[in-house]
Amino acid sequence: MASIDLNSDVGESFGRWTLGDDSAMFESVSSANVACGFHAGDPSVIRATTAKAAQAGVVIGAHVGYRDLAGFGRRFLDVDPKELADDVVYQIGALQALAATAGTRVKYVKPHGGLYNAIVKHTAQAQAVVDAVKAVDPGLAILGLPGSEVLRLAEKSGLRPVTEAFADRAYNPDGTLVSRTLPGAVLHDPAEVAQHVLRMATERRIMAIDGTILNVRAESICVHGDSPGAVAMATAVKSALSDAGVSIASFA
Template identity: 80%
Template sequence: MGTIDLNSDVGESYGRWTLGDDLAMFRSVSSANVACGFHAGDPSVIRLTCREAVAAGVMIGAHVGYRDLAGFGRRFLDIDPGELADDVVYQIGALQALAAAEGGKVAYVKPHGGLYNAIVAHTAQARAVVEAVKSVDPNLPILGLPGSEVLRLAEAAGLRAVTEAFADRAYNPDGTLVSRTLPGAVLHDHTEVTEHVLRMATDSAVRTIDGSILKIRAESICVHGDSPGAVTMAAAVREALNAAGITTAAFV
């Protein structure tokens, strides 16, 4: 693999509460998953994030999630699929307007947190997300976990399905992410993370929580922006990829 996308979750500050250093992350990543106000972010934060992404030449994506500010969108919500579809359309539309105000555009959609994990297997919610994206713009790719329901349904609907892997998350043997409620779910050691990423990028594989090797194919790799030391970690990942002859570039 000669080129791979690096993405990060950004725009997650809210009012007087600050989370992450988005501007610093933009020095390392090629795509920005911008919170759309439902799990995090407010209009001013979102607009500033888009402005900084445009200035840095970073691709903007809609990081849509459950309407759950209190839970940071990381809890599963048993929401009616029609309501979920409307929420996704609403979030994409809000980001499109704020990005356009700063000379940018929304280039893809990536579900967040609890929604992301749910639509790996939850067919009704996965279909709601796909239908929502297609209704807004059938040219918008959807970023998701390899083998997930949402990517299967996206392809069936004629949308581009972009497979994603995680630099700083541990994997179960079935290819799902280890729950954040369990120890070892989030990786913090930079050496471990860079080895994890290079295995993904060069061997299309990942070492799972039980030590087994799982084959995966990823067009984009996520480095979370809210983890401690995220900026340093993202820089280390990009440097390791470049040293291995792998260029970092947006997938669109």
């Protein structure tokens, strides 16, 4: 693999509450999943984040989620599909407007947290997300786990499905992410994370939490911006990929 996209969740501060160092993350990643106000982010944070991303030459994507600020969007919500579709349209539209003020535009959509995990198997919610994206802009790609319902439905609807892997998350033997409620779900050691990503990018493999080796074909790899030591992990990943002759470039 000559190149790989690195994406990161950004713009997740809110009001006086600050989360992550987005500017530092932009030095290592090629795509930015910008929170759209439902799980995190507010208009001022979103506008400033899109401006910084544009200045750094980083591609912008809409990080849409459940309307759940209190739970940071990580809890499953049994939302009516029509309501969910409207919420996704609303979030994409808000980011499109704020990105335009920075002279840039939204090029893809990546669901967040509880919604991301739900639409791996939840067909109705997955279809709602796909319908919303297609209604706003059929040219937008959708990021998701390999083999997920949302990517199957995206491709069926004529949207571009983009497979994603995670640099700092542990995997179950079935290819799903280990729940954050379980020990070992999140990786913190920069060297371990770098090797995890290098295996994904060069061998197209992931080691599951039980030692099982999984085959994965990921077009994008996520390094979470809100994790402790996120910047150090992103820097280590960028360095490891560079040393292996793998360049970092957006898929969009």
